Amino acid sequence: MDRLLPLTHRIRSSLAAPQFKGLDHFRTIRPRVRSWLGIFQGPAGRLFGSDAVRRRLARAHSLAGDQAAVDTLDERMMRRCIELSRVAGKAGELPFAAVICKDGEVVAEIANQVSRDGDVTRHAEIVAVSQAQRALGTTNLQGCTLYSTIEPCPMCSFPIRETRISRVVFAISSPMMGGASRWDVLGDTHISKRMPEAFGPPPEVLTGVLSKEAASVWRRWNPIIWGVIRLRGVFGPS
Numbered sequence: 001m002d003r004l005l006p007l008t009h010r011i012r013s014s015l016a017a018p019q020f021k022g023l024d025h026f027r028t029i030r031p032r033v034r035s036w037l038g039i040f041q042g043p044a045g046r047l048f049g050s051d052a053v054r055r056r057l058a059r060a061h062s063l064a065g066d067q068a069a070v071d072t073l074d075e076r077m078m079r080r081c082i083e084l085s086r087v088a089g090k091a092g093e094l095p096f097a098a099v100i101c102k103d104g105e106v107v108a109e110i111a112n113q114v115s116r117d118g119d120v121t122r123h124a125e126i127v128a129v130s131q132a133q134r135a136l137g138t139t140n141l142q143g144c145t146l147y148s149t150i151e152p153c154p155m156c157s158f159p160i161r162e163t164r165i166s167r168v169v170f171a172i173s174s175p176m177m178g179g180a181s182r183w184d185v186l187g188d189t190h191i192s193k194r195m196p197e198a199f200g201p202p203p204e205v206l207t208g209v210l211s212k213e214a215a216s217v218w219r220r221w222n223p224i225i226w227g228v229i230r231l232r233g234v235f236g237p238s
């Protein structure tokens with residue numbers, strides 16, 4: 001995504017996008033997000049839980065080959081993640097977001113902080129991993145699932161391995177920059193076999209969950225940048 005940043009900044013500066021207000025902002029909008037997510041518990045929820053959607057999810061490609069892992073919890077958490085990415089885009093960030101949950105409960109949720117902090121290391125996934133460790137009071141996140149709208153990059157994938165996160169679920173792959181499909185940090189078995197005290201086994205990786213919905217956020221956020229992304233093959237199919 002680094003290559004896209006200059007283009008992003010040029011376009012964004014011309015649009016005078018609002019400033020990203022950070023965690024406090026997300027805390028204030030969280031009730032609104034919850035309210036929005038509540039839509040899915042009503043008629044729309046039944047719509048999204050239709051057989052057609054289940055069939056589509058069942059076709060989702062799993063790098064781990066475990067189709068049974070596509071369940072309603074994954075759908076619910078991914079929708080939450082997608083909504084966070086939409087809010088991030090409106091707040092002047094690239095629309096990346098991440099959610100970490102354990103035993104069905106959210107322990108961390110965050111959007112990119114890169115523009116807000118002027119720091120390219122503040123990707124949503126890596127900030128979410130930090131949040132989850134603080135929330136649970138441990139560096140061992142075994143049993144946790146990390147959700148992101150786009151495949152985590154190698155930088156974010158490394159702490160995922162180090163914290164022993166058990167599952168990684170994303171909507172759209174990133175064949176150009178991904179931590180699984182390009183540089184297989186998530187799937188590497190060498191580090192965990194040689195240093196099992198420091199690295200967990202490769203997490204289950206599942207992709208394609210609600211990919212069209214995730215792509216729609218990017219397309220509405222900025223159709224021009226979305227077109228460039230598609231043209232360059234930065235993201236996988238959605």
Ligand SMILES: [Zn+2]
Pocket residue numbers: 123124125126152153154155156157
């Ligand atoms: Zn990253």
